[in-house]
Amino acid sequence: MAEKTILRRGDTVRVIAGRDKGKTGKILAIADGRVTVERVNIIKRHTRANPSKNVRGGILEKEASLHVSNVSIVCPGCGKHTRIGRNVQADGTRTRICRRCGTNLDQ
Ligand SMILES: [Zn+2]
Numbered sequence: 001m002a003e004k005t006i007l008r009r010g011d012t013v014r015v016i017a018g019r020d021k022g023k024t025g026k027i028l029a030i031a032d033g034r035v036t037v038e039r040v041n042i043i044k045r046h047t048r049a050n051p052s053k054n055v056r057g058g059i060l061e062k063e064a065s066l067h068v069s070n071v072s073i074v075c076p077g078c079g080k081h082t083r084i085g086r087n088v089q090a091d092g093t094r095t096r097i098c099r100r101c102g103t104n105l106d107q
Contacts, residue, residue, distance in 0.1 A: 006084050006096055007035060011105075013071040014081040015040055020066075024074055034065035041066050077103025 007013065007030060014024045015037070025038040043064045049057030072081035075098035083099040096105040 006086075007068060007071070007073060012074045012076075013037055014074050015066065015070060016072045016081065017070040018066065028063065029065070030068075031065075033068050035068055035071055036063050036065045037071065038063065073105065075100065075103055075105065076107075077101045 007027060009027050009030055011027050012024060013027060013035070015021050018041070020040045023037075023040050025040050027035050028038050029036040041064045042061050045060045045062050047055060047057055047060050049055060073084055074080070075082045077098055078101040080100055084105065085097045085099045085102075087095050087097045087104070089095060097103065098105060
């Protein structure tokens with residue numbers, strides 16, 4: 001079942017649980033209720049050289065995905081991680097807002 005999330009690629013998030021708790025970064029990818037955040041949850045992948053794909057062998061460092069519940073969006077207005085509120089503007093467009101200070105997160 002697809003997880004309900006209102007996070008988007010490019011959002012800045014803070015990790016609130018797990019090994020990289022406290023780190024912040026931008027969302028690089030989001031899929032199936034999991035997000036990949038830059039420089040967070042780095043795994044070392046031991047790869048074998050594959051000349052046809054131009055892959056060098058060795059230890060490759062790569063971001064692994066985290067569950068969306070382990071990250072929280074960082075508000076550009078107040079700089080804190082926050083829950084996301086919804087706001088419907090006069091023209092009917094929906095925006096995401098910071099529950100702490102009301103800053104529009106979709107600008
Ligand atoms: Zn805020």
